[in-house]
Amino acid sequence: MSDIRNIKVPLTAEDAKGLKAGERVTISGVIYTARDAAHAKLLNALNNGESLPLEIEGGVIYYVGPCPAKKGQVIGSCGPTTSYRMDSFAPTLIEKGLKGMIGKGPRDEKVINAMKENNAVYFAAIGGAAALIANSVKKAEVIAYPELGTEAVRRLEVEDFPCIVAIDSEGNNLYESGVEKYRQL
Amino acid sequence: MKEIKAEKITEEVRRLCIEAACILPEDVEKLVRDSKGKEESEFGCYSLEKVIENIDLAKKDMVPMCQDTGIVVVYVEIGEEVKILNSKLNDAINEGVRQGYVDHPLRKSVVTDPVFDRKNTGDNTPAIIYTEVVPGDKLRIQILPKGAGSENMGALKMLKPADGVEGVKEFVINAVVQAGGNPCPPVIVGVGIGGTMDKATMLAKKALSRHVGERHPDPRYKELEEEILEKINRSGVGPQGLGGRVTALEVRIETFPTHIATLPVAVNLNCHAARHKEIIL
Numbered sequence: 182m183s184d185i186r187n188i189k190v191p192l193t194a195e196d197a198k199g200l201k202a203g204e205r206v207t208i209s210g211v212i213y214t215a216r217d218a219a220h221a222k223l224l225n226a227l228n229n230g231e232s233l234p235l236e237i238e239g240g241v242i243y244y245v246g247p248c249p250a251k252k253g254q255v256i257g258s259c260g261p262t263t264s265y266r267m268d269s270f271a272p273t274l275i276e277k278g279l280k281g282m283i284g285k286g287p288r289d290e291k292v293i294n295a296m297k298e299n300n301a302v303y304f305a306a307i308g309g310a311a312a313l314i315a316n317s318v319k320k321a322e323v324i325a326y327p328e329l330g331t332e333a334v335r336r337l338e339v340e341d342f343p344c345i346v347a348i349d350s351e352g353n354n355l356y357e358s359g360v361e362k363y364r365q366l
Numbered sequence: 367m368k369e370i371k372a373e374k375i376t377e378e379v380r381r382l383c384i385e386a387a388c389i390l391p392e393d394v395e396k397l398v399r400d401s402k403g404k405e406e407s408e409f410g411c412y413s414l415e416k417v418i419e420n421i422d423l424a425k426k427d428m429v430p431m432c433q434d435t436g437i438v439v440v441y442v443e444i445g446e447e448v449k450i451l452n453s454k455l456n457d458a459i460n461e462g463v464r465q466g467y468v469d470h471p472l473r474k475s476v477v478t479d480p481v482f483d484r485k486n487t488g489d490n491t492p493a494i495i496y497t498e499v500v501p502g503d504k505l506r507i508q509i510l511p512k513g514a515g516s517e518n519m520g521a522l523k524m525l526k527p528a529d530g531v532e533g534v535k536e537f538v539i540n541a542v543v544q545a546g547g548n549p550c551p552p553v554i555v556g557v558g559i560g561g562t563m564d565k566a567t568m569l570a571k572k573a574l575s576r577h578v579g580e581r582h583p584d585p586r587y588k589e590l591e592e593e594i595l596e597k598i599n600r601s602g603v604g605p606q607g608l609g610g611r612v613t614a615l616e617v618r619i620e621t622f623p624t625h626i627a628t629l630p631v632a633v634n635l636n637c638h639a640a641r642h643k644e645i646i647l
Contacts, residue, residue, distance in 0.1 A: 205412075246434075246475070247433050248429070248430050248435065249473070251471045254429075257430065257471045257473070258429055258433045258473075263515045263548045285550065286607060305547070307606065308515065308550035310413075310416045311431060312431055330474065330488075331433075331473050331475070343416070345409055355609065359407070359409070359604065359608040359609025360546070360602040360604065360607070363609050364600070366600050366602075
C-alpha cells in the first residue's frame with residue numbers, strides 16, 4: 182500500500198492541490214466539528230452578515246457528532262457522519278476559504294465543482310472506527326452553539342488522524358474510480 | 367399470572383443499551399473478522415482492519431464502537447400470563463433507555479419534533495417500541511439501537527405482482543449499490559417482502575435482529591438471499607464505498623402473505639456494527 186503521508190492543517194491552496202485521490206494521510210493540527218444543525222447556523226450567520234465562529238480560511242471541518250467523553254477521555258467516540266447531508270451548505274463555506282472536509286460517503290456535483298474552483302479537498306475517515314479516532318484527538322473545546330449538544334461546533338487538536346483523500350481538488354473521485362475498478366456487474 | 371416488576375425491566379433495558387453500544391454480538395464480530403479475508407482492495411483491507419481494531423478497543427474500554435449510538439428500537443414479546451407491576455411497560459422501557467444513555471457516555475440522538483423544533487430530548491427517549499402479545503408467561507425484550515447513516519439509505523417500493531422475483535432482485539441490489547459509501551459498508555441487508563407497505567418495512571427491520579447464518583426457511587428465499595448477496599458483492603462498492611469486494615455481509619429476507627394486487631418490497635440497511643441485544647424474563 183502507498184506510504185502514509187502526515188499533513189498539517191490548516192491547509193493552504195498549495196497543500197490542498199498536492200493531495201491526490203486515493204492517497205492515505207494522517208492529519209495533525211486544528212480542525213473544527215460541524216454537522217447538520219451547526220451548518221444551518223453557520224450559513225445563517227453568513228446570510229446575516231455576521232462573522233463565523235471558526236477560522237474558515239484554510240480551515241478543515243470534520244462532520245461529526247461525538248459521544249460524551251468518559252471520565253479521563255478528551256472526547257467520546259467520534260467517527261465521521263455521512264457527508265451528503267452537508268452538500269447544500271458546503272459550496273458557500275468553500276467559497277469563504279474552507280480547504281478541507283472530513284466525512285464519509287460521496288459528495289454531489291456542486292460540492293465537487295466548488296472544490297475544483299477553490300482548491301479544496303475531501304477526506305474520508307473510516308466510518309465505524311469511532312473509538313479509535315477518539316484516540317487521535319488531543320484536545321477538544323466547544324466554541325459555538327453549545328445548545329446543540331453533540332452538534333455544537335468544537336475546536337479539535339488532532340494528531341495522526343487517519344484518513345484517505347477521497348475527492349481531490351481536480352475532482353478525481355475515489356467513490357467512482359475505486360468502485361469502477363472492482364465492478365463486475 | 368407471572369408478575370414482573372417494572373424496575374427489573376428498566377434495569378435490564380439500561381444494561382442492554384450500554385452493552386449493545388460497546389460490545390458487538392459475537393456472531394456479527396466473527397462475520398466482520400472473516401470478511402477481511404475476502405477483500406481484495408488495499409484500502410478495503412485497511413479499513414476492515416481498523417474496524418476490527420475498533421471493535422476490540424470499544425469492548426476493552428466499554429466505550430461506544432460508533433458515535434451514533436442510535437435511536438433505540440425495542441421488540442417486546444409479552445406472554446398473556448405476564449403482569450407488569452408498579453408502572454406501565456412502555457414507561458419502564460423508556461426509563462431504562464434514559465438511564466442507559468445518561469449514565470454511560472452514549473450519544474443522545476433523538477429530537478422532539480421532526481420538522482419544526484428538532485430539539486434534542488436530552489436522554490435519547492422515546493424508544494420505538496413494538497409489542498406483540500404471545501402465549502405463555504415470558505417477557506422477551508430485544509433492543510436494536512439503530513444508527514441513521516444506514517437508516518437513511520432504506521427504501522420501499524410497491525412492485526406489481528408481475529414484476530416477480532426479477533423485480534425484487536433489481537430493486538434490492540439497486541438500493542444497496544446506490545447507497546454506496548453512505549451507510550458504512552460492509553452492510554447487513556434487511557429485506558421485507560409482502561404484507562402491506564408498513565408490514566414490509568417492519569419485516570425489513572426485524573430481519574436486522576436475526577442471528578448470523580439464520581436463513582429463510584423456504585429454500586427458494588434462502589437461494590434468493592445468497593444470489594442477491596453475491597450480486598451486491600460484485601458491484602465494486604466495497605468497504606466504505608471506496609471500491610472493493612465486501613459490500614454486504616449478509617442478505618436477510620423476511621416474508622409475509624400479501625394482497626392479490628401488490629408486491630411490497632422494503633430494504634433496511636445496517637452498517638457492519640449490527641448491534642442488538644436481548645433478554646428473556
